[in-house]
Amino acid sequence: MRLQLAEVTIGTLLLGEVGAVQLPLFKSQLPITADKELVSSAALQSHVKAENLLKRAKELYKIAEQGQEEYNHPTRVIGSKGHIGTVDYIYATLATLGDYYSVANQSFPAVSGNVFESRLVLGHDVPQSATPMGLTPPTKDKEPVYAPLVAVANFGCQASDFPSNVSGAIAFISRGTCPFGTKSSLAGKAGAVAAVVYNNEHGSFGGTLGNPTPDHVATWGLSDKDAAPVLEKLKKGEKVDGIAYMDAVVETIVTTNIIAQTTDGDPENCVMLGGHSDSVAEGPGINDDGSGSLTLLELASLLTQYRVNNCVRFAWWAGEEEGLLGSDYYVSVLTPEENLKIRLFMDYDMLGSPNYAYQVYNATNTVNPVGSEELRDLYVDFYDAHDLNHTYIPFDGRSDYDAFIRHGIPGGGIATGAEGVKTPEEQEMFGGVAGEWYDPCYHQLCDTVANVNLTAWEWNTKLVAHSIATYARSFDGFPERTKESITVFATEPTKYHGPRLVL
CATH class of the missing domain: 3.50.30.30 (Glucose Oxidase; domain 1)
Known part of the structure; x- marks a missing residue:
């Protein structure tokens, strides 16, 4: 396999070398897909099968079990054998796809924390x-x-x-x-x-x-x-007297993003999408975000049957659960020229919650980079076209889109819900159980293969396929980006930076 990006492994990383994995190192080459049909939404969607997603989920759970020895249960938290195995699985799968993608590891320092025991007594x-x-x-x-x-x-x-x-x-x-x-x-x-x-x-x-x-x-x-x-x-x-006890560790480790870009397609106009490869320490993370990261891996494999007009760039982020570390790092080292090549970023995190609602980030152009609303409407139009209800959720910094919109790149995404409680109105719209979390196993040990709703996951994978195919074919009608759009778009602190509150 020809790697068009410098490869940096965890074992050989020096902090000064991290910048070696920057997108200007992508090289153009002669098209390798000239004999293939141009991708279309219908064609790409036709390959999406729930049973294939389920097979990948079962493989991912076996990988999470590699974390058992250290954590006494399956996990894919950064630094664990489960996460290292996840990264290896993603990279190995991409390596089987020949020269269709340029693939790179982007290693970076990440802060990881773990609380082993705590107790607080007040009076x-x-x-x-x-x-x-x-x-x-x-x-x-x-x-x-x-x-x-x-x-x-x-x-x-x-x-x-x-x-x-x-x-x-x-x-x-x-x-x-x-x-x-x-x-x-x-x-x-x-x-x-x-x-x-x-x-x-x-x-x-x-x-x-x-x-x-x-x-x-x-x-x-x-x-x-x-x-x-x-x-x-x-x-x-x-x-009022108190007793405070905390056995915890905070340490800096090295972890890895994986970036894969089609070698075909206009490299000056890229559609980018991502999901996170890590879980929390408390569980295996098959829905969060095994569902999103496996959707990307499945579609990256299926896309190889087609040619594209615009480049497609997939990303698997590390350290999302620790505070969007991987995506923050990735965007922070983009040059202005590379920033402008990303026409939009699509975030896919938790696509198969068992008590699901079809959720669309309410990304409007009034408070986000122009183009975010057009992406939002693409999702809405898809659900409407298939007679599927949807609901809007806040675009509030809870997932990996945050760094992109803060640096002027239009963004958006879909989800199926985390710890939020389903309303009676949503029960009428989507089924399930009102009064319970969308994902009752969110950030818990029970986020296993059994925790994924295959119907929701399959439909949302078809929607992700639709989003890829739409923009891989053409950006006609989608807002152009300008140098002025690179400036930091939002500087006000938000309540969230990743899945946890910061404010």
Whole structure:
């Protein structure tokens, strides 16, 4: 197989070499598909079969079982044998497709975290809603710390919000205004031994501290209900003692994106699509995002039967569950010239949720790069043409499209739902069970082969095929990109950067 991109493996990576895997290294060559039929939506869709997707899902679960030894259950979290096996499986499959694609590994440093054990006691209570933040460090020496709780003023976003007596105490901070990582860092700088961020909205929540700093302290999220009695006592001047214990690790590892681009088709006008190859540590991730990444792999294989007018670029991102690390890195090292070659990016994450709804990201041109709305409408038109209901969901930074739209590249995608609760109206539209999560096994051990709805997965794979074929044939009528569009489109922080809250 001829590789048109420099190949960097995990074992040989030096940080200074990562830039070697940049898209300007793609080389044009004589067309290898001249004798093939031009791809069409109907033709590509005709090859999509649920049984083939299921076969791939079973293979992926076996790969996830490679993580059993280290994690005591199947997982494909970055750094695990399950994820390394996933990357190998994707690459090996692409390698069987001959010269149709230029394939590259893009290795990069990634921050990974794992909480092995935690406990939080507030007064005489052990709040059930207490949830360790992602990428939280441990308590000192990974031992319990005993300290009073001290309420922090305002939202804990300024050093002045932290009173002097927070030193040696557990900082009790309201959610809001600034990222959780900022609150934890300021608590650490003020001398706190741990931090609790309580919800100022209804319900429990989990989040992530984001990029580690030396000042982060062991940090939990807490529901408004569990926070209320503590706040009441603190406001009255009563003392509330706490016990905080966190056994956790935060480390930097090297992981890998895989990029495959057709050697045929106009390299100046690329349709790009991606899904993430990793799971959370808690489970094998067959729906999240085995369904999306396997859809891409199946369609990349099927596309080889056809020629394309515009290049098609597939991506399998690593580190999505840790905060969109792979896609963030990929976009950050694009030159302006390479950025402009990507006419649009399509995100495919969780395509077969068992209690599914057909969800379309509500990406409008008013607040996103121009072209995002045209892509949104392509999805809507497909569902309408097949008498399938659909619903819009927020385009709020929860998946790998985020870096693309922030750098001026039109984006969008579809999904079938995660931890959200299906409404009675959606039950009428899609079937299933109102009042339950779209994916009851979201980020859990039970996200196995049995957790995928094959009907939804097959229909959505056909829609992904439609999106590929449409733009691989022509960008007629799709908005042109300009140099001005490369500028960062959105700088305001969002509540999400990946699957976890950051704000």
